[in-house]
Amino acid sequence: MCSRYTFLADEQPVMLSTSWEPLDLTHGTxxxxxxxxxxxxxxxxxxxxxxxxxxESVQVVVTARPVLRSEAEPLGEALGSVVMVIQRTYRTAERAVDGRHRGAHGPVRGGVRPAGGMTPAHRPRADG
Incomplete structure (x- = not known):
């Protein structure tokens, strides 16, 4: 199952998020x-x-990179802007059960992004 979210702060998009969960595990539950x-x-x-x-474990990897073309427009950012990317994977003893890519955490200006106040703007979409 793939779910996509756009998070808003002060009614402006500040973060895009995609979550994947194994459908063979969650289907029908x-x-x-x-x-x-x-x-x-x-x-x-x-x-x-x-x-x-x-x-049993959660792995988090935080990086920064130039905004992707597919992210720039929804975030209202120019190509070349730098965004923070947070990749998080939840695991049981046997497998990964959720992978989240919080790409495009808005532009990194002065190395600080205000915390709090973000709300999901869109419900997830099932992509299979």
């Missing part, structure tokens, strides 16, 4: 759609626990 059902909006750990999966 109450957590198949992250923003629907009895576990809507719950975190990955709680949602996976609800279907008997125990998260």
């Amino acid at each position: 109450p957590v198949m759609f992250p923003e629907e059902g009895p576990h809507a909006g719950a975190g990955v750990v709680a949602r996976m626990r609800a279907i008997g999966q125990h998260i």
Whole structure:
């Protein structure tokens, strides 16, 4: 399952996020759609626990890079702007159960991005 989100701060897009969860694990369960059902909006750990999966580790990699063409327009940024990228992978003992790419964390101006106040603007879309 692939879910895409656009996060807003002060009604402006500041972050794009894509999440992947293995459909062979979530298909037909109450957590198949992250923003629907009895576990809507719950975190990955709680949602996976609800279907008997125990998260044992989380890997986070933070980098910066030039904004991609596909990110520049939704974020209102010029090509060449530098954005922060956060890649996070949740794992059980057997496999990765959620991969998140929070690409384009808005421009890095002065090395600081204000925290808080961000809300998802769009519900996830199932891409298979």
